Amino acid sequence: MRIYSATCLTLLCSLFMAFNAQAATHGTPSRGQIIKASKPSEWHALDPADTLYMYLPKGRVVIDLAPQWAPEHVANLKTLVRERYFDGTSIYRVVDNFVVQWGDPKAGKPGAKSMGKAKKTLPPEFVRHVNKSLPFVKLDSPDAYAPEVGFSGDFPVGRDPKNHTAWIAHCYGTVGVSRDIAPDSGNSNTLYAVIGTARRIDRNLAVVGRVVKGMPLLSSLPRGPKDNMGVYHDPKKATPILKVRLASEVPKSQRLPLEIMRTDSRSFHRLVEAAAHRHDAFYKTSPGHIGLCAALPPIRPIPQ
């Protein structure tokens, strides 16, 4: 079992704990056991109208959209998708330990693709107002970037009770809209996904969703050169985007039916507690707390 050293403790990697009899014998349920024991009502299917498929040569990236957080950016993104704006564009920038970025490398420059009916500028939807209808499950962990952290619907979020704002945190897989210096210059024609350490840009860009399947297709791409901010010098090194579709545009037989655990469920609470308080044999010191970005809700194919 040597290979299990330094081991499979990621949320994406739940099999190990499911098989880890050691964990069970110590009385703490494993991640796999908690998921297995969860009720169907503790999960919800992704809404095809708010799910994006990005088709790359090696597979499909699935993005869970966040219209509650950046309504105009998500609406403009959907317009661009329906206009087939992204078909034939590319992932042309990969910054190690930060983001990958995609779209038309000529966007905003001569020779750029037409954005059709989509808007060119949008209001800066970097944070949203907290009201009573906004769900919030607080995570009891100190955080460098937000006075309060927790979960709202499918997303990890920060919250500032002083000014009643909340925002999606730049955890692994978070998808946002690139912009220029002007705060209203983002228009969803250029997107990025977080592949590393990026919380420091929280509250400064409009977040439109999170990659829930296919991150390895993005995270393992060759890094672009530092002397060009991660943008490949040679456009041929960019990864072609074959097409981008809303799941609702795709015939049902070609959809990937996925469900995500409800962050207000008892089972999600158990997962977070189990991650923060490890009593299995491998752990000599339990973390005590778990970081926001280490406690993302699990995603799985909808059981048939």
Next chain:
Amino acid sequence: MRIYSATCLTLLCSLFMAFNAQAATHGTPSRGQIIKASKPSEWHALDPADTLYMYLPKGRVVIDLAPQWAPEHVANLKTLVRERYFDGTSIYRVVDNFVVQWGDPKAGKPGAKSMGKAKKTLPPEFVRHVNKSLPFVKLDSPDAYAPEVGFSGDFPVGRDPKNHTAWIAHCYGTVGVSRDIAPDSGNSNTLYAVIGTARRIDRNLAVVGRVVKGMPLLSSLPRGPKDNMGVYHDPKKATPILKVRLASEVPKSQRLPLEIMRTDSRSFHRLVEAAAHRHDAFYKTSPGHIGLCAALPPIRPIPQ
């Protein structure tokens, strides 16, 4: 300048800020400006006796060793390197958003390579005792995994004043020693480097250093299958390790002379402050604090 959207804010990517006239006009020095203005005495050269070179087909990975933190693990690692134990082994496990792991995939199993004079078990050097001689520059940021965080020598560390312990944090690039369930089962024949979210294993594994150059050679490797804990089913997919050498074993003409900014220097303090309090034109909301793993000391070739 569209491509600078969602932009070059990584510590590894300082050029952007150096060129960003906008930042300068707002009176806050950029990262590039702070580094440029730093004094030679605020940097120190990596010690060739405590620097590892891992040669891969596409380039060299440089590891800054941490003998002050896991003396027996580092000593055993050096013994294994001198025995040429790692030459011809491979990076055989890549877990997305967690770690890459290398060594002999058969370690601990029939057919394993001989470890020569190296020890088979070591005491669990997961944390160390805090004494007055241990440097500590406190970072004023809340942290989910440690009561106190900061920097000690070249490394980002956590500290617990209650039991007078400190440990290197599992930030991007941290190199540790894999082990089995038994705490003394690690012996430096299998190592991992952090490529994602891994702070939750702090204090549970012996950390032997940090990758200071060449992370993209590790982070962009194809991910291994989830159903096998990230271990490639096909050994041919593993990345060959041509050889591993201490820098001191390599002729001077073949060394990479690197220096790292002293974390107790005035310039490093300025870098941390500038990262936490952004007043350049791009930022609409300054982070206020910067996370431990987002504030690693810069590394550069020694100026000639």
